[in-house]
Amino acid sequence: MIEIERKFLVKDDSFKKEAFAKNHIAQGYLCSLAERSVRIRIKGDKGFITVKGISDDAGMSRFEWEKEIPVAEAESLLHLCEKGMIDKMRFEVKSGPHVFEVDEFYGDNEGLIVAEIELHSETEPFEKPQWLGEEVTGDTRYYNASLNITPFKKW
Template identity: 50%
Template sequence: MVEVERKFLVKSTAFKALAAQVEQIEQGFLSTDPDRTVRVRLVDGRGVLTIKGASSDDGTSRFEWEREIPADEAEHLLSICLPGSIRKARYRVPVEQVTFEVDVFFGANEGLIVAEVELTRPDQDFPKPDWLGEEVTADAKYYNSQLSKNPYSTWED
């Protein structure tokens, strides 16, 4: 129940041609407390409830509990979430032995593209395709819970 992932900005849309799957995601947060984030999602019409614990100091790992829930329950929970929902398309892109999840954000986070790769351990080697940019794993402003409160469109250069 510990998630290990690294997060990167994406510098080109070349990943789209390599995607094995694309999902539409709408999500909201019942809690954005860094020690206990509670997220509700509709993923292509399926409901998902996720609870995440605090991140490690380097941002690579944290407790994660996730369960599928009925879509109507997820819709109800989304209606009572904190302000600032997230909408995005998620591209699942296999690269050698790993799969990158590349999120293309819409709405207030339009223009932001972030890739995540889940690993078995923080120091695991993995391929870095040409479209992968700067690593932002330890930068909390790229967490979806923070993007819901401080969207990309409000950032100053």
């Protein structure tokens, strides 16, 4: 499956009062190469394994495969992951017919808030909430796999 998404910085925390859901996420990487990453994630009370391919030139599209796994298995696999851990709270915010996933990072990425929107095509229009800031789609520093290797606090 091809995932198409755009990524933005967030100007302030006003998105929180618009959120209809929020979940704590802990994730690590079994592999964090640019060509492919294999992620283990615990989101709320569910576990996941995700494989992502390399992004296209614009940084908007890439292969993604995800499967839900038991939380106990995800916890075990997190112990095998590369050094570092992504710790964040994900807020889901509706904007027109779309949903923004807004991640507020903790730990070594404290102070970073990034919003993502998944689209059906790279040219699909969408409503931009007032709290949406600079677009960082394609800037690999903001990929979670990159943040795991070079955290925001070290920039």
